[in-house]
Amino acid sequence: MMSKQMKQAFIRMILWSLVFVFFLAIFLSGDTLATWGDNTRKTIMVAALFLAGFGGDIVLNIVYRKKKGEITKDERDDSIEKRAVSAGFIVTLVYVFLFAITLYTKNETSGFVPVAWLWFLAYSLICVANISVTAFSVFFYRKGGL
Amino acid sequence: MAEKLKNQIRQIRRGQTNLTQAQLAERVGCTRQTIVALEQERYNPSLILAMKIARELHVTLEKLFILSE
Incomplete structure (x- = not known):
């Protein structure tokens, strides 16, 4: 049986994986990268997505809070x-x-990097960090002890 | 050669006490899953936890834990 900590890590891993998949779908579809600065609708969608991710973390902490x-x-x-x-x-x-x-290698000849990639890096970093930490937690829990 | 910490927690808990894993966990202040991991020798406890377990099982640390190669 999974402990509460392991369950929480597992659910967080699923949650942030979903956020990452939807983020990739929003960011890499159509001409989002080229028009990122002018695309208010997608900016709001991505912000809402990450709010949902962090909101989910808060909800999980409330659901799995320690009882007396x-x-x-x-x-x-x-x-x-x-x-x-x-x-x-x-x-x-x-x-x-x-x-x-x-990014450097791909844009070396032009000397310019589309600025939207920096937003992509900033947002994706949050997903990668959350997914990797929770995935390692689940892995170590499954492995047993340490 | 790597040394491994073996223990007699399960044998002593079952043979000398009537404690369940959950009861032992509650008494020493850890989760039941940690007792499971300890009994399966997949986790090496801290000295504090080891001493608490020894105290609850009424045995010495030397009897409870064995360092083997």
Whole structure:
């Protein structure tokens, strides 16, 4: 049986994966990248999507809040959380590095980078960080202890 | 060679006490899943948790945990 902490990590992983999929669908469809600054409708859609993501985190914290006298978290959960955050940090670091280098390589000859890619990086970074940390949490929980 | 921490938690809990995993977890202040992980030797506890478990099972640490190669 999954512990409350593992369930929470699993649901957060699904939640942020969905946010990421919808974000990619919004951002990479049509001419969004070229017209990002003028596309108010899509800007609001992406903002609403991320509000839903963070809102979901808040709701999960309320649903899974500690009841009086209940032990929902201990040293093993803390240990797993620390390892998941460390591993997620490395994934996020690699993602930003590769993204920046790819942008540079693709636009090296023109000398210009479409500014919308910076918005893409900013938003996608939130998704990648959340997904990787929660996925590592689930992985470490499934592995057992540490 | 890597050393492994083995333990007798399950045997002592079942043989010398009538505690369930949940009851032991509650007494030592951890989750039932941590007791499961400990009994399956998939998690090495902190010294504090190890001492709390030994106290609840009325055994010494040496009897509860064995360092094996």
